[in-house]
Amino acid sequence: MKTQTPPLIAVIGSDGSGKSTVCKYLIHHVKKYGPATRIHLGKQAGNVGRAVTRMPLLGKPLGKSIKRHKVINPTSLPALLPSLVITGFVLRRLWRFRHMLAFRRRGLIVLTDRFPQVQIPGTYDGVVFPANVPGSCVVSWLASLERKAFLWMAKQKPDLVIKLNVNLEVACARKPDHLAESLAKKIAITPLLTFEGANIVNIDANQPLDEVLIIAKKAVSDFMETHGYHLSEKA
Secondary structure (H helix, E strand, O other): OOOOOOOEEEEEEOOOOOHHHHHHHHHHHHHHHOOEEEEEOOOOHHHHHHHHHOOOOOHHHHHHHHHHOOOOOOOOOOOHHHHHHHHHHHHHHHHHHHHHHHHHHOOOEEEEEOOOOOOOOOOOOOOOOOOOOOOOHHHHHHHHHHHHHHHHHHHOOOOEEEEEEOOHHHHHHHOOOOOHHHHHHHHHHHHHOOOOOOOEEEEEOOOOHHHHHHHHHHHHHHHHHHOOOOOOOOO
16 A cells, blocks of 8 residues: 655765765656655765855855865863854755645655754764764854754654665775865764665665665665556556
8 A cells, every 4th residue: 555655765975885876876867766865965075165155255154164174172161253154054954845745745755965963963964063962052052953953853754764885995986076084074973874774675885876866776676666666657
Protein backbone atom coordinates (compact mmCIF):
# COMPACT_ATOMS: atom_id res chain seq x y z
CA MET A 1 0.00 0.00 0.00
CA LYS A 2 1.35 3.42 -0.98
CA THR A 3 2.26 5.67 1.94
CA GLN A 4 0.14 8.82 2.34
CA THR A 5 3.10 11.18 2.63
CA PRO A 6 5.55 11.01 -0.30
CA PRO A 7 8.95 9.55 0.67
CA LEU A 8 11.86 11.70 1.80
CA ILE A 9 15.17 10.22 0.65
CA ALA A 10 18.48 11.68 1.81
CA VAL A 11 21.95 11.07 0.38
CA ILE A 12 24.73 11.73 2.88
CA GLY A 13 28.46 11.22 3.01
CA SER A 14 31.77 13.00 3.43
CA ASP A 15 33.05 15.43 0.83
CA GLY A 16 34.54 13.30 -1.91
CA SER A 17 32.02 10.49 -1.47
CA GLY A 18 30.09 11.51 -4.58
CA LYS A 19 26.89 12.87 -2.99
CA SER A 20 26.11 15.46 -5.63
CA THR A 21 26.83 13.10 -8.52
CA VAL A 22 24.68 10.36 -7.01
CA CYS A 23 21.84 12.83 -6.38
CA LYS A 24 21.94 14.15 -9.94
CA TYR A 25 21.66 10.59 -11.22
CA LEU A 26 19.08 9.34 -8.73
CA ILE A 27 16.56 12.14 -9.22
CA HIS A 28 15.91 10.91 -12.77
CA HIS A 29 15.24 7.42 -11.42
CA VAL A 30 13.06 8.68 -8.55
CA LYS A 31 10.89 10.63 -11.01
CA LYS A 32 9.93 7.33 -12.62
CA TYR A 33 7.90 6.63 -9.45
CA GLY A 34 6.07 9.95 -9.45
CA PRO A 35 6.57 13.73 -9.28
CA ALA A 36 9.83 14.42 -7.46
CA THR A 37 12.30 17.18 -6.69
CA ARG A 38 15.92 17.39 -5.54
CA ILE A 39 16.96 19.84 -2.81
CA HIS A 40 20.35 20.69 -1.30
CA LEU A 41 20.07 20.96 2.49
CA GLY A 42 23.68 21.83 3.21
CA LYS A 43 25.12 25.13 4.34
CA GLN A 44 26.79 26.02 1.02
CA ALA A 45 28.99 28.51 2.87
CA GLY A 46 31.52 28.61 0.05
CA ASN A 47 29.08 29.84 -2.59
CA VAL A 48 27.45 32.33 -0.24
CA GLY A 49 30.82 33.52 1.05
CA ARG A 50 32.05 34.35 -2.43
CA ALA A 51 28.84 36.28 -3.18
CA VAL A 52 28.96 38.16 0.14
CA THR A 53 32.60 39.15 -0.34
CA ARG A 54 31.67 41.00 -3.54
CA MET A 55 29.17 43.20 -1.65
CA PRO A 56 30.19 46.85 -1.15
CA LEU A 57 31.29 48.18 2.27
CA LEU A 58 30.62 45.16 4.53
CA GLY A 59 31.47 42.50 1.96
CA LYS A 60 35.05 41.77 2.99
CA PRO A 61 34.44 41.74 6.79
CA LEU A 62 31.43 39.46 6.38
CA GLY A 63 33.37 37.19 4.03
CA LYS A 64 36.11 36.83 6.62
CA SER A 65 33.51 36.05 9.29
CA ILE A 66 32.07 33.29 7.13
CA LYS A 67 35.50 31.71 6.82
CA ARG A 68 36.23 32.06 10.54
CA HIS A 69 32.97 30.51 11.72
CA LYS A 70 33.89 27.17 10.18
CA VAL A 71 36.23 26.52 13.10
CA ILE A 72 35.10 27.90 16.46
CA ASN A 73 36.98 27.77 19.74
CA PRO A 74 34.86 25.33 21.79
CA THR A 75 35.75 27.11 25.03
CA SER A 76 33.70 30.22 24.21
CA LEU A 77 31.01 31.50 21.90
CA PRO A 78 32.07 33.66 18.95
CA ALA A 79 31.71 37.43 18.78
CA LEU A 80 28.54 39.12 17.56
CA LEU A 81 29.44 39.62 13.88
CA PRO A 82 30.39 35.99 13.12
CA SER A 83 27.41 34.89 15.23
CA LEU A 84 25.09 36.93 13.02
CA VAL A 85 26.67 35.30 9.97
CA ILE A 86 26.09 31.85 11.48
CA THR A 87 22.47 32.79 12.24
CA GLY A 88 22.04 33.96 8.66
CA PHE A 89 23.06 30.51 7.43
CA VAL A 90 20.69 28.88 9.93
CA LEU A 91 17.77 30.98 8.68
CA ARG A 92 18.70 30.21 5.09
CA ARG A 93 18.79 26.49 5.85
CA LEU A 94 15.49 26.67 7.74
CA TRP A 95 13.88 28.39 4.76
CA ARG A 96 15.14 25.66 2.42
CA PHE A 97 14.02 22.93 4.83
CA ARG A 98 10.49 24.37 5.09
CA HIS A 99 10.45 24.67 1.31
CA MET A 100 11.28 20.95 1.14
CA LEU A 101 8.43 20.09 3.50
CA ALA A 102 6.05 22.17 1.40
CA PHE A 103 7.00 20.12 -1.66
CA ARG A 104 6.10 16.93 0.25
CA ARG A 105 2.75 18.37 1.29
CA ARG A 106 2.09 19.06 -2.39
CA GLY A 107 2.65 15.38 -3.13
CA LEU A 108 6.24 15.40 -4.41
CA ILE A 109 8.83 12.74 -3.57
CA VAL A 110 11.88 14.57 -2.20
CA LEU A 111 15.53 13.65 -2.70
CA THR A 112 17.97 15.66 -0.59
CA ASP A 113 21.70 16.20 -0.87
CA ARG A 114 22.73 16.16 2.85
CA PHE A 115 20.44 16.31 5.88
CA PRO A 116 20.66 18.18 9.23
CA GLN A 117 21.80 16.15 12.24
CA VAL A 118 22.12 16.84 15.99
CA GLN A 119 24.26 13.89 17.09
CA ILE A 120 27.65 15.49 16.52
CA PRO A 121 27.86 19.30 16.73
CA GLY A 122 30.38 21.45 14.94
CA THR A 123 30.56 19.43 11.74
CA TYR A 124 28.68 17.44 9.14
CA ASP A 125 25.56 19.61 8.79
CA GLY A 126 25.24 19.88 12.56
CA VAL A 127 24.98 22.91 14.84
CA VAL A 128 27.87 25.37 14.68
CA PHE A 129 27.66 27.15 18.04
CA PRO A 130 29.42 25.14 20.79
CA ALA A 131 27.16 24.11 23.66
CA ASN A 132 27.56 24.96 27.36
CA VAL A 133 30.28 27.59 26.92
CA PRO A 134 30.28 31.23 28.02
CA GLY A 135 29.37 34.12 25.74
CA SER A 136 27.35 37.31 25.56
CA CYS A 137 23.60 37.20 26.24
CA VAL A 138 22.76 37.99 22.62
CA VAL A 139 25.08 35.33 21.20
CA SER A 140 23.88 32.77 23.77
CA TRP A 141 20.32 33.51 22.64
CA LEU A 142 21.31 33.05 18.98
CA ALA A 143 22.99 29.76 19.89
CA SER A 144 19.82 28.53 21.61
CA LEU A 145 17.78 29.42 18.52
CA GLU A 146 20.18 27.41 16.36
CA ARG A 147 19.87 24.35 18.62
CA LYS A 148 16.06 24.56 18.56
CA ALA A 149 16.06 24.86 14.77
CA PHE A 150 18.29 21.82 14.32
CA LEU A 151 16.34 19.73 16.83
CA TRP A 152 13.16 20.50 14.91
CA MET A 153 14.71 19.71 11.52
CA ALA A 154 16.30 16.48 12.73
CA LYS A 155 12.95 15.21 14.02
CA GLN A 156 11.60 15.28 10.46
CA LYS A 157 13.73 12.23 9.79
CA PRO A 158 14.20 10.86 6.24
CA ASP A 159 12.33 7.71 5.20
CA LEU A 160 15.50 6.41 3.56
CA VAL A 161 19.13 7.46 4.01
CA ILE A 162 21.66 6.44 1.40
CA LYS A 163 24.99 6.68 3.22
CA LEU A 164 28.08 6.88 1.01
CA ASN A 165 31.17 5.60 2.85
CA VAL A 166 34.58 6.51 1.44
CA ASN A 167 38.15 6.23 2.67
CA LEU A 168 40.56 9.13 3.08
CA GLU A 169 42.76 8.28 0.11
CA VAL A 170 39.85 8.28 -2.33
CA ALA A 171 38.27 11.39 -0.79
CA CYS A 172 41.54 13.33 -1.03
CA ALA A 173 41.99 12.28 -4.65
CA ARG A 174 38.49 13.51 -5.51
CA LYS A 175 38.76 16.69 -3.42
CA PRO A 176 42.41 17.83 -3.64
CA ASP A 177 41.41 21.35 -2.57
CA HIS A 178 40.05 20.12 0.78
CA LEU A 179 42.10 19.70 3.95
CA ALA A 180 42.87 16.03 4.63
CA GLU A 181 42.28 16.59 8.36
CA SER A 182 38.77 17.90 7.70
CA LEU A 183 37.97 15.03 5.35
CA ALA A 184 39.28 12.47 7.85
CA LYS A 185 37.02 13.87 10.56
CA LYS A 186 33.91 13.63 8.39
CA ILE A 187 34.83 10.14 7.19
CA ALA A 188 35.17 8.97 10.80
CA ILE A 189 31.81 10.51 11.73
CA THR A 190 29.85 9.07 8.79
CA PRO A 191 29.28 5.56 10.28
CA LEU A 192 28.12 7.08 13.59
CA LEU A 193 25.19 9.07 12.22
CA THR A 194 21.79 7.41 12.70
CA PHE A 195 19.44 10.24 11.66
CA GLU A 196 16.96 9.53 14.43
CA GLY A 197 16.78 5.82 13.60
CA ALA A 198 16.06 6.26 9.90
CA ASN A 199 16.26 3.35 7.45
CA ILE A 200 19.89 3.47 6.27
CA VAL A 201 21.53 1.78 3.28
CA ASN A 202 25.32 1.82 3.44
CA ILE A 203 27.23 1.92 0.16
CA ASP A 204 30.96 1.54 -0.37
CA ALA A 205 31.67 4.74 -2.31
CA ASN A 206 35.29 3.73 -2.99
CA GLN A 207 33.96 1.66 -5.87
CA PRO A 208 33.81 3.01 -9.43
CA LEU A 209 30.98 5.49 -9.86
CA ASP A 210 28.99 3.22 -12.17
CA GLU A 211 28.86 0.52 -9.51
CA VAL A 212 27.87 3.00 -6.79
CA LEU A 213 25.04 4.32 -8.96
CA ILE A 214 23.72 0.80 -9.65
CA ILE A 215 23.63 -0.01 -5.92
CA ALA A 216 22.02 3.33 -5.05
CA LYS A 217 19.41 2.88 -7.77
CA LYS A 218 18.54 -0.59 -6.47
CA ALA A 219 18.25 0.73 -2.91
CA VAL A 220 15.76 3.34 -4.06
CA SER A 221 13.82 0.84 -6.18
CA ASP A 222 13.55 -1.66 -3.31
CA PHE A 223 12.37 1.05 -0.94
CA MET A 224 9.83 2.53 -3.34
CA GLU A 225 8.34 -0.83 -4.29
CA THR A 226 8.07 -1.83 -0.63
CA HIS A 227 6.14 1.36 0.11
CA GLY A 228 3.64 0.97 -2.71
CA TYR A 229 5.30 3.01 -5.43
CA HIS A 230 5.74 1.39 -8.82
CA LEU A 231 7.62 2.39 -11.93
CA SER A 232 5.63 4.43 -14.40
CA GLU A 233 4.64 2.59 -17.56
CA LYS A 234 6.52 5.32 -19.46
CA ALA A 235 9.75 4.54 -17.57
